[in-house]
Amino acid sequence: MNPVARTVLQRLGLGLVTLFIVSIIIFSAIAMLPGDFAKAMLGQSATPETVAAFQREIGIDRPPVERYFVWVGQMLHGDFGSSFASRTGYRRTVAEIIAPRLYNTMFLASMTALIAVPLALGLGILAALYRNGWFDRLVNAVTLTTISFPEFFVAYMLAYLVISRDTFIGSEFAQSLPHWLAVSLNWILNAVPKFPTLSNVNDQTPFWDHVWRVALPAITLTLVIVAHMMRMTRAAIINMLASPYIDMARLKGMSPMAIVLRHALPNAWAPIVTVVAFNLAYLVVGVVVVEVVFVYPGIGQLMVDAVKSRDVPVVQACALIFAATYILLNLTADIISIATNPRLLHPR
Amino acid sequence: MKNSAPGLREKGKDLLQIRNLHVEGFSDERWHPIVRGVDLALKRGEVLGLIGESGAGKSTIGLAAMGYAKPGCRITQGSILFDGIDLLALSETGRRRLRGSRIAYVAQSAAASFNPAHRLLDQTVETVVAHGIASREKANRSAVDLYRRLQLPDPETIGFRYPHQVSGGQLQRAMTAMAMACRPDLIVFDEPTTALDVTTQVEVLASIRNIVEEFNTAAIYVTHDLAVVAQMADRIMVLRHGLTVEEADTRQMLASPSQEYTKTLWAVRKLAKPEVPADDYLLTIDKVTAAYGRAVQVLQDVSIKVPRGRTVAVVGESGSGKSTLARVVTGLLPPLSGSISFAGQALSKTLKTRPKEILRRIQMIYQMPDNALNPRQTVEEVIARPLEFYLGLKGAQRDRRIGELMHMVEMSETYLDRLPAELSGGQKQRVCIARALAADPELIICDEITSALDQIVQEEILKLLMRLQRELGMSYIFITHDIATVRAIADEIVVMHQGKVVEQGLKSEILTPPHAPYTERLLSSVPEMDPDWLTRLLASRRM
Structure with a gap:
């Protein structure tokens, strides 16, 4: 078999094994959590009989091992189970709870990725090209600054900026400034588009309206993840620039831009995509703070709510989705690393 | 041209x-x-x-x-x-x-x-x-x-x-x-x-x-x-x-x-050393076959004898299996079949199963001293390590031995606190030699140890190795692709090609005609100082 196809299949198999192990960990961790959902739901005054009946109804009276296999078995059939919030005659499946939230999260993540990845690569390439020059220093300083602030701070600052657009000129602060300065600041603020500071969407929201509404969270997340990817791009390219074949390209009279793009970059993909994958995974699993700030109905908030109400099936499903995201993105990164290595792609 | x-x-x-x-x-x-x-x-x-x-x-x-x-x-x-x-x-x-x-x-x-x-x-x-x-x-x-x-x-x-x-x-x-x-x-x-x-x-x-x-x-x-x-x-x-x-x-x-x-x-x-015929064999490699993974065999049925106190030069082009042979002898690569005996005893195939005493008696020096020396260790630490590990020397005894070893490789003791980066290529290789000597070995495997050095430095290192052999009587397996080096140092020669031994024998036998066809090709390819050499060689090969 083609060695690349073999490696990819191998990694895929390993990914599935990892996912299986993660499912065990998730299940046992949640099974070991203190507290009882039935008691929490029915209140202090519930009789033991009522509690037992309720436990039977939602199936948590069985031994954990059996419950685990039922859970996994159902998932293999595409059934993620029912939420504990279901009532008799009114079944709420985990899938129907998660689906819209997952869509929103993926929407925000994709939009951020579409902005952040090209931006980070472009800045990284330019920083490598003009390494140690003023452009390099500036980009490094700015991206390091944005990554150093907590994300809620960045989020609120952006929201504040958008609000100031209308309120600045009448504020006391503006009054205290010299007139020309206040006017020009106002002029700059007015150049900021009037992004919505609340990203409330539902399943009826039209596509482009959705894009518009998640603009601020997407920008916030971009500011948070761009530094890491950009610095890795820069470092990976500069690392390559020390290779003998780069010297050769210089002696062939290639321009610095051609050297970076054609000679260094193709050999630098492996470390870059690893970091990109890591940051994209973060966009899916780590954005709950930004969701809260902009009141965006994503999966992060859903999971927090589910933990609060001890809705175990939803928590488990969310955790599993997060794990799968990590595994899948890292797998993709591995495959891209392999696919950009001519030694593996074109064996002797 | x-x-x-x-x-x-x-x-x-x-x-x-x-x-x-x-x-x-x-x-x-x-x-x-x-x-x-x-x-x-x-x-x-x-x-x-x-x-x-x-x-x-x-x-x-x-x-x-x-x-x-x-x-x-x-x-x-x-x-x-x-x-x-x-x-x-x-x-x-x-x-x-x-x-x-x-x-x-x-x-x-x-x-x-x-x-x-x-x-x-x-x-x-x-x-x-x-x-x-x-x-x-x-x-x-x-x-x-x-x-x-x-x-x-x-x-x-x-x-x-x-x-x-x-x-x-x-x-x-x-x-x-x-x-x-x-x-x-x-x-x-x-x-x-x-x-x-x-x-x-x-x-x-x-x-x-x-x-x-x-x-x-x-x-x-x-x-x-x-x-x-x-x-x-x-x-x-x-x-x-x-x-x-x-x-x-x-x-x-x-x-x-x-x-x-x-x-x-x-x-x-x-530079040329007169050969000395063998009287006793230290290492016998018998029909060894080895491979990396399941790929093609890198060594096929290789049998070589290394006499005590002599130098066996293993020559061949890259890919001929010379370095693999060294890995098999040192135990880094267990052979698929065949046996190796050292000083009359069978050597176990893997490194792990060899007693420390055997490890001590077989040492190795590498082509690139830059890679073979830990850049963070001073010369003293590099040489002290085998003294402590193999011989258990400590304190003043160890320091005295370090001084002797530095003297043997003709380096001043003022170099002891230097890091490898502060030494020249030749000096680094001397430190590697001192490290090998520290274990007091009977066999040293030298893998292309002079090919990264200038000719004048090469000569000094080769002279040093010959002097050490005369004084201490250990055997060398000298892996090289350079015929001039072989002339300089070998007693016996093993010619390898594509994982097989083409010829082996005393230096004089191998270097004087008639040769095996591959040996002939190898020897005739060595450039000579005559400016017409290449023209003549090409003409003769075309015939």
Whole structure:
């Protein structure tokens, strides 16, 4: 078999094994959590009989091992189970709870990725090209600054900026400034588009309206993840620039831009995509703070709510989705690393 | 280049004129001179050989001819006139336009200098297209033509391969094709065959010579190998410490070098040790077969005997299994079959199952002392480690032994607190030898230990090893591809080819005819100082 196809299949198999192990960990961790959902739901005054009946109804009276296999078995059939919030005659499946939230999260993540990845690569390439020059220093300083602030701070600052657009000129602060300065600041603020500071969407929201509404969270997340990817791009390219074949390209009279793009970059993909994958995974699993700030109905908030109400099936499903995201993105990164290595792609 | 019928080639007016060139390199927080006022002139179609030890500044001068200084170097003084253009007064963009198109470069290691991510053809025509000399299709056709002229196999299709898919010799020729792509006026060859086996080297030298002759290209040929430069250059310039020692026509220079330093360079290759026949065998390798993974067998039925207190030289080209043999003996690579006995006892196959005492008695020295020494350990720590590990020496006893070992390898004890980076290549190799000696071994495996060193340093190291053998009586397995080294040090020779032993015996038996066919090919490929050697060899092989 083609060695690349073999490696990819191998990694895929390993990914599935990892996912299986993660499912065990998730299940046992949640099974070991203190507290009882039935008691929490029915209140202090519930009789033991009522509690037992309720436990039977939602199936948590069985031994954990059996419950685990039922859970996994159902998932293999595409059934993620029912939420504990279901009532008799009114079944709420985990899938129907998660689906819209997952869509929103993926929407925000994709939009951020579409902005952040090209931006980070472009800045990284330019920083490598003009390494140690003023452009390099500036980009490094700015991206390091944005990554150093907590994300809620960045989020609120952006929201504040958008609000100031209308309120600045009448504020006391503006009054205290010299007139020309206040006017020009106002002029700059007015150049900021009037992004919505609340990203409330539902399943009826039209596509482009959705894009518009998640603009601020997407920008916030971009500011948070761009530094890491950009610095890795820069470092990976500069690392390559020390290779003998780069010297050769210089002696062939290639321009610095051609050297970076054609000679260094193709050999630098492996470390870059690893970091990109890591940051994209973060966009899916780590954005709950930004969701809260902009009141965006994503999966992060859903999971927090589910933990609060001890809705175990939803928590488990969310955790599993997060794990799968990590595994899948890292797998993709591995495959891209392999696919950009001519030694593996074109064996002797 | 050198022509069998001199005078046929038209030598034009001056193409390159370098005057009073000064180049400095930055290290240890300050600028050091590398080239200190060198003058050089080159006519159209002429080949100038630059020769000297490492650090003589020969590569730096070669690069300066392109108006280029390596990162960390700078041209501080002098003028470089290329075809009437002052390269130093030119803008960087202007110089870039000349590089690749009118002045081209062929690097030492083609394997490292080809970009692994692109096909050979794309890299060959890159300059032509980038400098706007011809269209992509025309350049492709011309590249195929060059591949053919350079005798590359399958010239039509070899360009579609990636660098890792062709052999070292082929890569070096492809790099020559790449340099030729724009039909430059001048090519700088920077040790183009140093990394190749002798058998491959002959073919590459012949290809380079033919094509440079065909297009009447001027060339600067940088090398440390006198015999090679004798074949290639019309004129030779000897350099030392960034200064010109002397300069003359090739034949004149070979016949009667005028400077003392040049004479020492000439003398190095004449070192030869009288062989001593074996009386007792220390190591017996019996029908050993080994492979990496499930791939093709790297060693097939190899049987070798190593006499006590003698040197067995294992020669062969790269891929012949020489280094694998060393890995099998040291236990790093367990053989698939066969047995090894050491001092009368069977050696267990894997490293883990060998007792410490056996490990102590077999030591190894590597080709690249840079990689073999921990850059964070001082010389003292490097040598102390085996003393503590194998012999359990401590305190004053250990320190005294370290002093003795330093004395044995002819190094002053003032070096003890230095880090490897603060030593020269030869000194690093001496430290490696001292480390091997520290274990008080009976067998030392030397894997190409002199091939990364200059000839003069090589000679010193070889003399040192021979003296140590006389005094301490250990055996050496000396792995090398260099026949001059074999002449210098061996008692017995093992010739290997494609994982098999072709011939083995006393040095005198192997080196005097009649030879096995492969040995014949190997020996005849070793360049000789005679400037007509290559022409004669090619003529005789064609018959």
